[in-house]
Amino acid sequence: MRDDELESDVSPLGSRLRAAREARGLTQAQAAAELNVSRPLLIAMEKGSREVQPAELVSLARLYGRPVSQLLRPTAPPVAIGARFRAVLASSPETDDLPGLITRLEELADNYLDLLRRAGAGPPGQYPPVRRIDHLDPSQAAEDLATEERNRLGIGDGPVQRLREILEVDAGLRIFIEPLPSRVAGLFVYVEPLGGCVALNARHPSERRRWTLAHEYAHFLVSRERAEVTLVAQRRQPPETERFADAFAANFLMPRTGLLRRFNELKRSRGGQVTAAALVQLAHTYQVSVQALTLRLEDLRLVRPGTWERLRDNNFQPRAAAQLLGLETDDEQAADSLPFHYRILATQLYADGEITESQLARYLSTDIVGARRIYQRMTETRDVSEDGASQIVDLAEALG
Amino acid sequence: MPRRSLLLDACVAINLAAATGIDRIADALQLTFIIAAQAAAEAGYLRDIVKGTVVLTPINLEQYLSSEALEIRELEATELALYLDLALIVDDGEAATIALALQYGIDLATDDRRARRVCQDRRLSEPTRTVALLRSYAEAAQLADDEVRKMLVRVRERASFLPARSDPDLKWWNEHIRDA
Numbered sequence: 001m002r003d004d005e006l007e008s009d010v011s012p013l014g015s016r017l018r019a020a021r022e023a024r025g026l027t028q029a030q031a032a033a034e035l036n037v038s039r040p041l042l043i044a045m046e047k048g049s050r051e052v053q054p055a056e057l058v059s060l061a062r063l064y065g066r067p068v069s070q071l072l073r074p075t076a077p078p079v080a081i082g083a084r085f086r087a088v089l090a091s092s093p094e095t096d097d098l099p100g101l102i103t104r105l106e107e108l109a110d111n112y113l114d115l116l117r118r119a120g121a122g123p124p125g126q127y128p129p130v131r132r133i134d135h136l137d138p139s140q141a142a143e144d145l146a147t148e149e150r151n152r153l154g155i156g157d158g159p160v161q162r163l164r165e166i167l168e169v170d171a172g173l174r175i176f177i178e179p180l181p182s183r184v185a186g187l188f189v190y191v192e193p194l195g196g197c198v199a200l201n202a203r204h205p206s207e208r209r210r211w212t213l214a215h216e217y218a219h220f221l222v223s224r225e226r227a228e229v230t231l232v233a234q235r236r237q238p239p240e241t242e243r244f245a246d247a248f249a250a251n252f253l254m255p256r257t258g259l260l261r262r263f264n265e266l267k268r269s270r271g272g273q274v275t276a277a278a279l280v281q282l283a284h285t286y287q288v289s290v291q292a293l294t295l296r297l298e299d300l301r302l303v304r305p306g307t308w309e310r311l312r313d314n315n316f317q318p319r320a321a322a323q324l325l326g327l328e329t330d331d332e333q334a335a336d337s338l339p340f341h342y343r344i345l346a347t348q349l350y351a352d353g354e355i356t357e358s359q360l361a362r363y364l365s366t367d368i369v370g371a372r373r374i375y376q377r378m379t380e381t382r383d384v385s386e387d388g389a390s391q392i393v394d395l396a397e398a399l400g
Numbered sequence: 401m402p403r404r405s406l407l408l409d410a411c412v413a414i415n416l417a418a419a420t421g422i423d424r425i426a427d428a429l430q431l432t433f434i435i436a437a438q439a440a441a442e443a444g445y446l447r448d449i450v451k452g453t454v455v456l457t458p459i460n461l462e463q464y465l466s467s468e469a470l471e472i473r474e475l476e477a478t479e480l481a482l483y484l485d486l487a488l489i490v491d492d493g494e495a496a497t498i499a500l501a502l503q504y505g506i507d508l509a510t511d512d513r514r515a516r517r518v519c520q521d522r523r524l525s526e527p528t529r530t531v532a533l534l535r536s537y538a539e540a541a542q543l544a545d546d547e548v549r550k551m552l553v554r555v556r557e558r559a560s561f562l563p564a565r566s567d568p569d570l571k572w573w574n575e576h577i578r579d580a
Contacts, residue, residue, distance in 0.1 A: 069487040115574035353513035358491045367444025372560035
């Protein structure tokens, strides 16, 4: 029997102690020595067969760097995330520094589940059944599924302005933005009862994050049982699943019909000429990189093959060009590392007096003043009162 | 005359640190503030604007320890069971603060709605609030209206604190911070 299969028989405190120890990178023998108890005693505490004394729990919390209130949560932690990633990490030598990030993802998932428990709510979103694409042409299957998903989500064939919000609220993905190693674009894992969780690299530009998000969404739609680590530099011959996910991202973010229409309008408005400035403008409209847009246009045979390579060889600087054209990227969503629904839950629980200010801070991964600032930003409307000040919404007020 | 003790939670300690410094308020009100070690660890940072940029200013509570203004208290072994009982409901800092209030019968200051409810459930006397402390300080130190306004603005800007609608001293706060 595997260790993680034992979890259901263990008390929530026992499994939390074990998860916290493992996250700290300590063996049972090391932790027992630090605590000045025998190893069998520590094992008994982790199994729940021996009650943990108050002083022991306080010492363990200190040793593991965890708040005691977190160790005392009444449910077991979502350790399945680590278990699902273990196989991926074992087969990928390029991902040595990821275990810490997976621990962080487990912690965020644990917080999310705790917020849902406190609110008596379930995770949002309606999941479509898993789509099987075996034996299908990846490009065609990706385009068909992207069109189907756009229709299901009611977003037509235009640029998706609020991609993160749509995939969080309507599709039900839990999207976190965390600093990952630069060569890692994103992570995907599906874990019950939270569902599909995605971590995007906070260090990447927002256009790249949107691409990664659409890419991870493809994994969610077709192979959600498999955890994924998406690297920036793919191997020369990427596996079929990765080619499918990239093709899905291209079709989902830049659907053929809408892109064709906009491209032709832009071309007409410029006397039939396609300039680098036109590509920058179109990339800005679709909130994708100029590279992603140009390669998509090449695929659709709207520009000549090799256009992107020629631009790159001529030292074309897309960011500088966008600045020159006054097309700054809206990076508003970059600041919000936590899912929209997660932040709403935490804010509402605080407004209702169900959690304290420091609990709010812990859920929002900030300090108390930081939590106050986020709370005020989230409850401030864009309306102004008679004296010209921004209005604050009372989230605890009953509306009937 | 010995000073009276008053327990602060992290939130009130942050506000007092932003206002004018904890020692000045403690001296003017002849109080010794006590803060649980767990709450002290949660104090974090104030936000100050330097050359148009928000910078984080660490709240250094240890600087007050040499005076009678502040004491950081660790829980005794006999208090840990009560602390863990409270940590099932609130976070570590509030749990330690309320445990000390229950154990030693010391008055407590907190603005936190959840913490105030726990105090009420545990039959502690009603906790005082940040604005009441600032108001008492302003009166004891005989601050001019402009000085009071500047102090309140510091609390609002550096600690992002806004009093609750139910705060009995909200009117005093609004009258003094007006036009800022």
